[in-house]
Amino acid sequence: MRFGVLGGLSVEDGDGCHLPTAPKQRQLLGLLLLHAGEVIPVRTCVAEIWGGQPPPSAATTLQTYVMHLRRLLARMPSVGSREAAHALLTRTGQGYRIVVRPEELDLLRFGQLVEQADRASGEDATVARLLFDALALWERPVLADVRTGPVLQSAVTHWERHRLEVHETYLDARLRLGRYRDTLAELAVLTRRHPTHEALHVRYMTALYRTGRAADALRVAARLTGRLTHDLGVAPGPAIGRLQSAIRRGDDVGVAPPPALPSLPGPRRA
Template sequence: MHGLDFRVLGPLEVSIDTRRVPVAAGKQRVLLATLLLSANRFVAVEELTERLWGGDPPRAPRGALHTYVTRLRQTLDPLAARGGDGPIRTSAAGYGIEVSAGGLDLIRFRDMVGAARTAGERGDLPAESDGLTRALDLWRGPVLPDVRSDSLHRDVVPSLVEEHLRTLERRHEVDLALGRHDRLVGELRALTGKHPFHERFWGQLMVALYRCGRPAEALEVYAEVTKSLRNRLGVRPGHEVRDLHIAILRDDPRLSSTPPEGEL
């Protein structure tokens, strides 16, 4: 395959043998990012046009798109492994980019999460936690902040962010089951500040505090999330967080035991 390494879990990066390769032109960056988010599949011309120009395409979008594909090839093809073709592919279905399993951080992330979950399914929770932690370490910040495409950030990026949050949730759940609650309090406090409407993190913070012998602080967290949701959205916390609040008030002994998968 190619000696190229691509990264999309943060700013867009291209490198070969640890050497960064600049992709300076804005439209080329949008094109490359769009292809990478559908790596090893073809992306229709209509979708690429939407990602590049939104609701204001040029008069001849296919010709303009072809020009950008040609320029991207000129950047990437010379970097391909000796004797190999460049990574950009063309078909009647549109355009695509071919990457190896290790050549894109998004693919590595998903493979690592899958392997971690397999370890968890066979009962090896420490291995699952370690695997999820390594996968999460691949994220370098917000997804593609340096790629200017309203369409991409509206239609594609939110699902990646949700995938990241679900993985964080699962790693917290595993660590709570392993009795690592003391390690989680600081991280969960930061996450509730960054994602104030993500109730799962609030609930996990309440559990972590309770298991650290700090039930009063856990109840303060419930008051905080209740106030935040009421003031910002006009709603109450969901039933899971409300039930957790009642369990803390009752000092429910089940809170000190390993929670079933999928529960707080």
């Protein structure tokens, strides 16, 4: 049995896909999986599905959605019974919880790999390998094919920010290993995607400079300065200025030592 939220929502086992087709049931399943192992209060589920103006029947309708999800799970050969489906998707106190093992949910596997990389801090080859495997699980934005309400949207934004932080740590490990040329394409894409993200531009400038492209590195700095000035009305921070000066002088430019990896976020709920 496999569940996925890092990209499209997925529910699979040996005989294929078992996704609900109704949008609100998909929304509820996505919310539960994104908080696997946690009790999600009924009020949070209602806020996600119906927003600030739920119908009077919202709690009853929510129970119906849960019933349909349990039926879907019970039909999976790896679950096999109504009792097992109830144990998988439980009612606990004033909320619902889905219980899955780390190997069954891509988000939990991602978290395990990030934690292993954190324990390997200082061993850049190991960190790069573990974070490559973690990022490979993440094909598209979280729950890319699920309609998101206010609770899920906040959580999705939270996890996408964490994904970028992990990607930065992965790139730093590769840069410290001297793989400057290998990172150029990734950094070009990331700086286009995040045109005012100064730390990404520092990495890109460093990789360009260390591969003999000092003029291109300075053009990246000029482009960033223009975007910051035009979009935000601010000047770049001192790191960009120091790096520009070092490049113009022809100084050696290194990569910062590894910080602790960002802790796994706990997405906010209503």
